[in-house]
Amino acid sequence: MSILNISAYRFVSLDDLPALRTRVLAQCEALELKGTILLAPEGINLFLAGSRDAIDAFLAWLREDSRFAGLEAKESVSDxxxxxRMRVRLKKEIITLRQPTIRPEGGRAPAVDPATLKRWLDQGHDDDGHEVVLLDTRNTYETDVGMFPHAVDYRIASFTELPAALADDQSRYDGKTVVSYCTGGIRCEKAVLHMQDIGMQRVFQLEGGILKYFEEVGGAHWHGDCFVFDERGAVDKALEPAPISPPDAGDGTKATST
Structure with a gap:
């Protein structure tokens, strides 16, 4: 039987975290799902695996809560x-950046869809003629598995290192269009909000991240595979498993992000 794997996130204010955790975990266990869900005051970040029927049932249940009605999931399959196991964890942030002035739920960062980014890369500039600079917001062990070959890669060990890297290199982006990207969208969205905070112009996130790019336009301009935060290790441009050894999170579990 094919297993459906989904990743999704939504920035939205949550103030009932312990009770929400209890309800979400009970629903996942009832549907025999496995994976990790992170809940924080700023929103939800989830990675789940199970049968198509079970995943669909969970998403339908979750979207009954108006706060999650707009949540969209990226899909892939595995054998x-x-x-x-199934874990639902409470966190301070669903993706840690330690920039408290950023309030993602206050409004989405500007985004470019995969088809538009591919067209920009095909033609060598955006639709207004500006040079396009890709910014990889992921950690070093992820970029080593695959990336856009000419992207800026700061070789960071943690997402929290990105603001300092940008501060030391901001002039690189003057007069250019910047598109940040990550695995599933969450880091590149928060990165763009930070870039706006420090005065950078023409900054966009890749809508849905690398996984949505693979899904909608294939692997054009991409080199290698895409690291994912589960036992598959990575997926290829067809979203098929391309196993590597995922890094350890330090507590006996695998690292989690998107």
């Missing part, structure tokens, strides 16, 4: 469940 086996790439998670050992």
């Amino acid at each position: 086996d469940v790439p998670f050992k």
